[in-house]
Amino acid sequence: MDGKLLRQAFGKFPTGVTVVTWFDEDGINGITVNSFTSVSLEPPLALVSIDKKANSYKQLQNKPFTINVLADDQEAIAWQFAGRPQDGLDISWNKDGDSPSIAGVSSYFKCKQWQQYDAGDHVLFIGEVTEFECQDGDSLTFFEGKMGTSAMYKSQEVQ
DSSP: OOHHHHHHHHTTSOEEOEEEEEEETTEEEEEEEOOEEEEEETTEEEEEEEETTSHHHHHTTTOOEEEEEOBTTOHHHHHHHTTOOOTTOOOOEEOOSSSOEETTOSEEEEEEEEEEEEETTEEEEEEEEEEEEEOSSOBEEEETTEEEETHHHHTSOOO
8 A cells, every 4th residue: 555645545634733732851842733533522532643653652651731723823833843843933831730732722622641542653642631722713724735724614604
C-alpha cells in the first residue's frame, strides 16, 4: 500500500485543527493534532491520536492535557506546534489547573488521562473532560493539506 496516497485519501476528510498542551518539567509543551474526536458525553470523553515517533508521545504519558481547538486566526500557532517555529509568535496562556490552555481558541477541553490504546504507528489517548469552554467565532480547519476556516460552513442555511 502506498502511504503517500493513503495520506492523500485521508486528507479528503476535512478536520479541525487542535493543539494538545500539557505541563512538563520544562514548562509548557504541545503538539498540533488534527486527529481529534468526541467519544462520549457520559462520561465526557475526547480522543486524540499521537504518532509513536513524535517526541510528544512519550512526554504526554500519564499527564493531564488540554485539547485546544484553534480559532481561524491561529494558523501560526498550529505551525509552531507542528515543528515549524514562527518568528515573533507570542502565545497567551491560561496556566490555571492541571494543564495549560491557549487564549483565544474556539474551545478547549481540559482532560485527565482515561485510557490509551495502541493503534499501529499511533497511540489513541482518551481523556476524561474535567473542564471545557467554548467561544463564538470560527475555527481553523485542515483539508487536502491546506488550512482554512469553518466560516464557509456557516454560509449555508440549514432547512
